[in-house]
Amino acid sequence: MTSRIKDAALAQQITDETLAWREVICPVTAKYGNYVAKRDLRDKTIVSFQHVLEDTIPTLLPFVKAGAKVKVGACNPDSTDDAAAAYLAAHGVEVHAFSGMTPDEYARSIDILSSEPADIIADMGGELIEAFVKKGHKVDGALEATTTGVHRVEKLDYSFPVFNWNDIAIKDRLHNRHHVAQEMWPVFSNVTGLALYGRTVLVIGFGPVGRGVAERARNLGAVVSVAERDPVRALEAQHHGCRVVSLEDGLKENAIIVTATGLSGILGAAQIKQCRRGAILVNVGHSNTEIDVKWLDTQTRTKMRRHIERFELDNSREVYLLNRGSLLNLAPGMGGSGKDLFDPFSAILIRGIDWLASGGATSFKPGFYAYPEDVEREIAQAILQSHS
Template sequence: MTDLPPSRIKDISLASRIPEGELAWMERLYPVTHAAGREIAGRDFKGRTIIVSGHLLLDNICVTLPLLDAGARVLAIACNEDSTDDRAAAYLAAKGAHVLGWSGMTPAERQELVKLAASVDADVVSDMGAEVTVAMAARGHQPWGALEATTTGLHVLTEHKTVPFPVFDWNSIPLKDALHNRWHVAATCWPTFEQVTGINLFGRKVLVVGFGPVGRGVAQRAIALGATTLVAERDPVRMLEAQHFGCIPSTLEDGLAAARIVVTATGRAKVIDDSHFGWLRDGTILFNVGHGSREIDVDALDNLPRKNVRPWIDAHQLPGERSVYLLNRGSLLNLAPGSAAFGADLFDPFAAIILRGIEWLLDGGAKDFAPGLHGFPIQIEREIAQATIASRK
C-alpha cells in the first residue's frame, strides 16, 4: 500500500471559516447524498484507497466524509485550477483526507498534482476530466475501476484507448445528460454572470459556442432571459436543432464579430484562440462553462496587456484599442470561487451518484467488466432518481 502524499492546500486554518450552520444547511441542500452517506459511513472500508478528483467545494465534503468514516483512505484532488473553495479544502484536510488543490493554481501546478495523485495505488478512482485515470494507466496501475463525470473526460478517454481497467461513464446517463448538463449549468451560470458583471441579458446579443447538452441549455436560458442568441456548432444536425430552439445559426467568426457576450460549452481546449481575436468587438465579454479552463485560450490572452477591473473580471487589451473582458480566468463561471452558489442543491443527486458509484466499485461491481469504457449501472441511477423525487415531496 503506497503512502498518500501530504495535503497541499492554501491554509489549514481556513477550515474554521465554515460556520457550523452552513454545514448543517448542507444537509438540507443535499438530503439524498447525506442519506447515502449515512449508510456508507457504517460500512467497513478499512484498507481501501480512493481518489476523488473533482471541484473542491462544500458538496465534496458530503462525498468524502462518509468514506473517511467507513475507514477508507481518501485523496481528494482539484480537477480545475480556479474552482476550489479553500475553506472546503482545509476542512477536508482537517478531517483526515489528503487534499491536493487550492484556488488560483497555475495549469503547471495542477498537472504536478495530477502526477502526484496518479502515483498512488488506489483501489477506486472517481474522476472529472479523466486526467488522473489516464495518468494512472500510463504508469501501469490498475485500480478495480474508475468513474468519469464529464464530456471533456470522455474526449480524453477516446484519445487514449489503452486504459487497462474498466471506466464507468456517468456523464452520459439520462439523469445527468437530461438534467445537469441540459438545465442545471444554465440555471447557475446566468445568475452568476449577472452577479459578476451587473449586466442583464435583455436586448443583448449572445454567442453560444457548442450546442451539446450544456450549450443547448445555456442558449435556451439566454433566450428566456431576453437575449438574441447565436449558436456556433460544427455538427450541422445540432445546428439545425439550435434553429428549432429559436437560436440563430452562425459561423464562429461571424458570431464573434456580432455578439457582445460569448460563452463556450464544448469540452475542448482552445475553441477560441489567438486566430479569433481579430473578430472580437471592443467590450466583448468572454466566459466558459465547459469543464476545462482553456476552452478560451487564456495563455494567448495573457500575452496581451491585462488588468483586473472587478472581482472575476480581467480586461485584456487587443490591437486597435479594443478591450475584451474575460470572466473567472476562463474557468467555469458558475463555479467562480467566492461567488454566490446559485442552485447548489441541484447537484445533490449527482453527488449521490458519485458516492454510490464509489461504493459499488468497492463492493466489486466492476469485477466482471473488461478494460475500457462502460455505461454506469442503471440501477444506481434509478435509485438516486427515486430518492430525489421523494426528497422533494
C-alpha cells in the same frame, strides 16, 4: 503526504450549521453518505479529481468515516473553494487543491495523486485516469463524469474498467442541459453587474450544456445566436428560437461570447482578435483551455474586479475575460443559485464509489462502460421521493 492547500485556517469558515443545512437541501446525498459512513472500508484507497467545493465535503467525508484512505485534487485550476479544501484537509482527506493554481502546480497534483496504486478513481476530466493508465497502476475501477474526460479516456488502452456517468440520463438531460445554466447566468450577473435584457449572446456549441445556456439566456431577455458545426444541432438551435451564425460572424456581432464545447482551443488568438470591441468572454465547458488564456496573458492586462480581467489587444480592441476562462458557474465565492441541484450528482458519485468498493466491477474486464443503469434508476427514485 501532506495536503497542499491555501490556508488551513480557512476551515473555520465551514460551520456545523452550514453542513447541517446542506443535509436539509440535499437529502439523498445525506442518505447515501450516512450509509457509507457506517461501512468498513479500511482496506480501500480512493483517489478523486474533481471540483473542490462545499458540496465535496458530504461526498468524500463519509468514506473517511468508513476508514478509507481518501485523496482529492482539483480538476480545474480556478474552481477550488479554499475554505472547503481546508475543511477536508482538517477532517482526514489528503487535499491537493487551491485557487489560482499554475499549470505546473496543477500537473504536480496529478503526478502526486497517481504516484501510488489505488482501489478506486473518481475523475472529472479524465486526466487522473490517464495518468494511472500510463503508470501501469491497476485499480478495481474508475468513474468519469465529464464530456472532456470521455473524449480523453475512451481512446486509452485500459488496464482496468472505467464507468462513464457523463452520458447517463440524469447527468446529460438534467445537469448538462438545465442545471449549468441555472447556476451560470446568476453568477454572470453577480460578477459583472449586468442583466441580459436586450444583450447579444453568442453560444459556441449546442450540445446539452450549450442548449441550456442558450435557452436560459433567451428567457432572460437576451438576443441569442449559436455557432455550431454539426448541422443537426444547428437546426435544433433554430427550433429553439436561436439565430444560427458562423463563428466568425458571431464573434464580430455579439457582446457576450460563451464557449460550451468541453474541447480545448475553441477561441485562439485569431478568433479572439475577431471579437467586437468590449466583448465579454465566458466559458462553461469543463476544459479551462477553450479560451486561449495563455495567449491573452501576453497582452496588456488589467484586473477590473473579482473574476474580471480586461485585455488590450493589438488591433486596438479590448475584451473582458471572466474567471480566467474556467467554468463561470463554479467561480469561487460567487454563489450560484440552486445548490440543491447537486444532490443527484453527489449521490451518484457516492453510490458509484461505494458500488466499486463493494466489488461491483469484479466481473468487468478492462474497458469503457456505462454507469450501471440500475444504480442510476435507484438514485432517480430517491430524488423523486425526497420531493414528495
